[in-house]
Amino acid sequence: MAKASVELTRELQDSIRRCLSQGAVLQQHRVKLETKPKKFEDRVLALTSWRLHLFPLKVPAKVESSFNVLEIRAFNTLSQNQILVETERGMVSMRLPSAESVDQVTRHVSSALSKVCPGPGCLIRRGNVDTPEGPRDTSPNSETSTSTTHSVCGGFSETYAALCDYNGLHCREEVQWDVDTIYHAEDNREFNLLDFSHLESRDLALMVAALAYNQWFTKLYCKDLRLGSEVLEQVLHTLSKSGSLEELVLDNAGLKTYSREVTRSLAGPKLLPCSEGL
Incomplete structure (x- = not known):
């Protein structure tokens, strides 16, 4: 209450x-x-x-x-x-x-x-x-703060829900259920956008954005699914912010326009192996 x-x-x-x-x-x-x-x-x-x-x-x-x-x-x-x-x-x-x-x-x-x-x-x-x-x-990262232990899959569902609220968009419970139930049960660290290909581009963009704050997932995968510009822009943002993503696979995902930006994002101190079909 x-x-x-x-x-x-x-x-x-x-x-x-x-x-x-x-x-x-x-x-x-x-x-x-x-x-x-x-x-x-x-x-x-x-x-x-x-x-x-x-x-x-x-x-x-x-x-x-x-x-x-x-x-x-x-x-x-x-x-x-x-x-x-x-x-x-x-x-x-x-x-x-x-x-x-x-x-x-x-x-x-x-x-x-x-x-x-x-x-x-x-x-x-x-x-x-x-x-x-x-x-x-007393920030959440200071020794004096009370930090909440992340729930399943690094708290992806909480981050996704907060980003939905931030952007004024509906939080899709089926996304949270799939991650909290299926991904967690299989100990799956690969976030596959094909699992959510039936959703709109803005929904996919929010999922990718949530990965920027997540420490559970180590791989982002998409094949034969043309991603919209807002999703690809979030991919670039996530690559620049994430401390846990180790592998990016975007095969035939419409990346050609953003290939230079992705290359620059991958050229930092932590190089992510990237397999991409333009």
Whole structure:
């Protein structure tokens, strides 16, 4: 059941849950949002698995703004129970009702990020960002953080779901089921795009994008399936970011236009054996 701060009526809490019916509401907190310099207004902060939502204190509930955890560039907890979040779109500053609420929100964000990507990502800090000694790093990769052990297949399904939310696209449960059940049971480290050839190009692109953060899969395979430009662009991105992919096989996949870019991606310190039919 979602955790809710005091002073939130049951009617408002239920209205927020109905508004966010596509995802379970894990926490609700009444906060003071800084709408202008030194001007704070009442809002409700609602947390789902991969997104933070802000609501006015009105029924029926309507989302005023939201952002995915992957949009967060820095997350600072300050004095007076204040949180300062730097996102891709700007800064969000809010005061929570208690230190416990701050801790709950911080742990949620840290846990979500650790599920999505094991590598360096958002930096979560505690303390005054202006102090000379600097705040304490509690990012998912620091020794002081609470890092969640990845689930089956390196947490691919969690990363895929978070990327779907980030891009505003439907998360296909059949993709998660195939990976969590079939790939896991067979201890299969080769991600075969042919297994998902019935899906649209944008769905394939998100799967490839998820591999950039994954440490389970070591091979990406596709043969006799012409991949769209958005998929091939994600292949390039994944090659540049992945620390675990060791082999790439794209045979007759429409790679000709991108052959130079792929060659450059493979020319880094870690060379991936590549079999490609243009």
